Amino acid sequence: MWMRNSSKQIAKDRLRNVLVHDRADTSPDFMSNLRDDLMRVVSEYMEVGQSGADFQLQSVDDHVALIANIPVKQVRRGRRPGNN
């Protein structure tokens, strides 16, 4: 529809993306809390290298992506969440 490419829609999309970064950057614990929580969940499935992990919000084309780079040492066999 015509609304798709309207300048209002472009403004909204740009604003949403910029606020993803702003809100994450200005809240001091946001990225470290996210990192801790994600690492805890991933660790249930695989043995990961805690020190080499890297989490970033990156703008890709017209959206923001959460890019996680987590070194995997070993996958736990038959692991299901919650059945420790």
Next chain:
Amino acid sequence: MGEVIVVTSGKGGVGKTTTTANLGTALAQSGARVCLVDADIGLRNLDVVLGLENRIVYDLVDVVEGFCRLRQALIRDKRLEGLHLLPAAQTKDKTSVTPEQMRELTQELRQEFEFVLIDSPAGIEQGFKNAIAGVDRALIVATPEVASVRDADRIIGLLEAAEIPPAKLIVNRLRPQMVRRGDMMSVEDIIDILAIDLIGVVPEDEQIVVTTNRGEPAALIQGSRAGEAYRNIARRIAGEEVPFMDLDANSGFLDRLRRMFGQA
């Protein structure tokens, strides 16, 4: 005990001072005792918007430094009985006042007035911190532009961090015809992004330029769309339920016809 309300925005030039002047005028018109405080030290402007620039003797910094008593620095409006202004200093800068001093000042003002409106400077530094010290609630002014809404979002975060109750939003300078064309964000778009409550929408209005030239707030003028919007917001601040204005009401006949047939 009166209420202390800050008018803030982050971004400059979105209409904080005009909003403060008009809301104060509208509140005073309904009989309330109101004090407007210009917290933009070094860039005094609220006095000229109100047309009171020739009557300043003492200012906010004089009061805070104990150079005069609060009562001596307050300027009475020439039109409205209950309206008062505490002007900013023009020759000092933001660091001449501390948040603690602002807290004491607003504490003293709330003994005397039902509404104390603080006109905050743009930015998020010392001047903003002074302006929000000791307030009970906040009004955020934003125009339907990316930069303004972005800065409003930042301000909302800072107000939350300062444990001030959730701010209310005033969307300023809305142009309904551009919204209909898809060339301006709508009020709904902005609320959706900022996730705060709306307290009013002020349409773009040439009357604002004229009334500001004259030093007479638009809220005094019957027939000004912006003035009417400000009067409605003032009533909502005072706790009244007021329906939102139909901003399409004064659009062209053809526009209305097109909308009727779902083409705009």
